[in-house]
């Protein structure tokens with residue numbers, strides 16, 4: 001007999017997409033969304049309701065608000081976030097970073113990677129299910145538009161399987177038109193993070209032919225986002241995303257993930273509503289026939305599991321897997337199956353949580369989810385990493401000073417019995433305010449500092465070089481090589497940094 005998931009295809013609109021059910025049997029061995037001949041199986045996930053869906057929706061709207069709002073926010077006239085690669089301007093949370101801060105970026109990236117790995121070992125794919133832009137946009141923007149226009153899963157499947165008609169053309173045009181508009185909005189927002197809102201507004205309001213490059217970038221981004229959300233969809237999570245590919249090596253038996261409690265759920269099967277637990281109707285009875293031979297015909301079986309094999313958890317899955325087959329790399333931890341199953345459990349008057357957040361070990365040993373010493377230790381390390389990163393960012397000097405003796409020169413005899421050395425200094429003003437730069441000699445009595453040219457005033461974000469002499473009376477030179485210390489003074493005359501250098505004198 002033909003398996004139930006391979007029953008229909010004939011009148012599909014698009015021959016490259018197969019309107020079959022996902023191949024969820026033995027799904028740990030193969031991609032469920034690809035036929036044996038390698039054709040894609042298009043997914044029609046059923047919409048879910050339930051507490052996790054509500055929590056995720058609330059978070060999604062907050063994240064979307066932040067994503068679309070942050071490029072327009074300013075602090076003291078400067079953007080809160082900017083990643084301008086061309087002009088090498090990088091602003092995180094209102095703090096501007098410069099190429100000279102590369103070490104911070106390197107430490108930040110390393111900490112971030114360790115954090116991601118530790119977090120995944122501990123909490124699985126919580127990021128993917130709750131906060132990844134791919135999931136947030138797919139499930140809470142594009143899927144919502146699709147359901148609004150084409151209806152829920154059955155209606156969408158019917159529409160795609162039916163021959164082209166006026167209704168199909170209307171719905172598809174409306175859906176893809178909206179998809180394109182949203183993709184265009186995302187592309188514009190994306191661009192605003194790179195070039196800043198002023199530049200973006202300038203492009204939008206100016207003659208388009210004068211901004212050919214930027215407009216091309218905008219259209220390319222739009223096309224990429226449109227392709228991702230209209231066609232690629234779950235393929236991004238199950239095949240393309242490198243983080244998704246890493247799950248196999250990061251997960252262990254203690255990792256918390258969305259899991260089916262097979263101890264409680266098996267043996268699965270249809271059951272009579274309101275019968276005692278342990279009674280069920282065999283699946284071979286025709287669908288919707290609860291009492292084919294009268295109520296007495298219900299067959300008493302040894303204790304049956306709580307899973308009534310309604311397949312709702314499979315129908316809602318956006319990656320087309322059956323979580324009852326065990327932990328799978330394609331599971332993005334979206335919790336849709338948890339909500340769907342909880343709804344069923346409530347209906348059949350069984351405890352919710354047949355599919356829940358749990359570790360493989362917890363399921364196997366029948367233990368509830370608990371905060372363990374491992375969880376606490378890992379969490380402490382993760383918090384420590386974040387703390388180190390925050391400390392580095394918060395204690396970053398507002399002015400970076402690099403002081404060098406002028407190359408190729410030793411010392412010069414100056415009038416008045418003085419010995420002088422020439423220095424070059426480079427300042428990076430890492431603030432958003434102009435800054436007057438001053439240096440003060442600290443440890444050499446009788447020494448003088450003389451700028452060549454005017455003293456320096458740095459514009460925000462400016463890198464400036466200056467030259468100055470240090471002159472020391474010959475009689476005050478106690479050694480041929482002295483170590484000089486210089487305070488870098490802030491606007492209020494207080495030292496904000498200290499630098500040191502060598503002073504060369506004649507052999508004594």
Ligand code: SF4
Nearest residue numbers: 307308310311313341
């Ligand atoms: S939703 Fe729950 S009861 Fe229904 S098939 Fe899935 S695990 Fe079983």
Ligand code: SF4
Nearest residue numbers: 317331332334335337
């Ligand atoms: S198995 Fe459940 S949590 Fe995992 S992707 Fe499918 S619906 Fe989401």
